[in-house]
Amino acid sequence: MEAQRLGLEAHGSDINPVAVLITKALIEIPPKFANFTPVNPDSRKNSLKTKIWYGVQGLAEDVRYYGQWMREQAFKQIGHLYPKVNLSQESGDAKATVIAWLWARTVKCPNPACGCQMPLVRSFELSSKKGKEGWIEPTINHSQQPPVVSFQVKSGKGKAPEPPKTGRGAKFDCLACKQPVDDKHIKAEGVAGRMNTQLLAIVAEGKNSRAYLQPIQKHEDIAHSAQPSWISHCSDS
Ligand SMILES: [Zn+2]
Known part of the structure; x- marks a missing residue:
């Protein structure tokens, strides 16, 4: 130039x-x-x-x-495929553009007594910015069989819960039954095409900053319903 x-x-x-x-x-x-x-x-x-x-x-x-x-x-x-969201009153109550949908991959917990779709999450933190702290809090409904994990978005005083202990690589503990699940199982589920996704939170354009919202079922359904009109052919080589 x-x-x-x-x-x-x-x-x-x-x-x-x-x-x-x-x-x-x-x-x-x-x-x-x-x-x-x-x-x-x-x-x-x-x-x-x-x-x-x-x-x-x-x-x-x-x-x-x-x-x-x-x-x-x-x-x-x-x-x-990109629906807008309603922000809460304090954020202006306007329709806001979504910047990001945060997803977790899930696999079925191998513990026969559990069998929940376990989200593979390493951190529940959304924002660590002072005064704008935000995080995701998982809740587990044990009254259903298999147990169902859902997510709430929290802000204000408090901090993100530690995800259950995770090892190196793809080792995760099940959120519901706390059983450690080794990477062989997770990999095998992925290879078998049984890996799923679950919406953790929605990030939207707020008035002066980012707004974090709970997962919305409709948004999850829209994303899961989308079918590409073409498929790219990638290889690992
Ligand atoms: Zn489990």
Whole structure:
């Protein structure tokens, strides 16, 4: 960029394709469209005759126009998979955009007396920021067979409960019966396609900060109902 600024010819290389892409977008492509008028229909209609487009103004206008168009197309196709949430009154009671859905993977506890879907969680902490502490508190309903684990989001005074002792690698203790479960079982369940997911918490865009919300069944159902229209073929090699 410095070379370009001084009017010099520049050459560069990088084995990282991301760096190459960014540099192309920054250095190589814009000069090719320098002083071009935009081609999008809105700009053509409005200001083609009168406005003079300097530098990359025209290109920038097109990037904005078609970027917005792509955003709308994406929303039409997959927007229904990203429901908004209602924040509590103190957060303004508005519909908020979800930034993240926090999930735990689960496997069936091998203890025959238990058999719950045990969440594999290493930490229940959501935010350790002073004055904005938030955490997840698991509750276990033992009156059901197998026991059912659910999650509550807490904030204020207090701290995140320690997850049951976990070892190195994929070793977890069952939240319900406390039995240690070794990584062989967890791996075997995963390989057999029996690993599930459970929503831990929802992170939404609050008024001035992030808002943490309880899992919402509807959100969990929507996520589980989503079917990709294509499947990528990955391998471990
Ligand atoms: Zn168990």
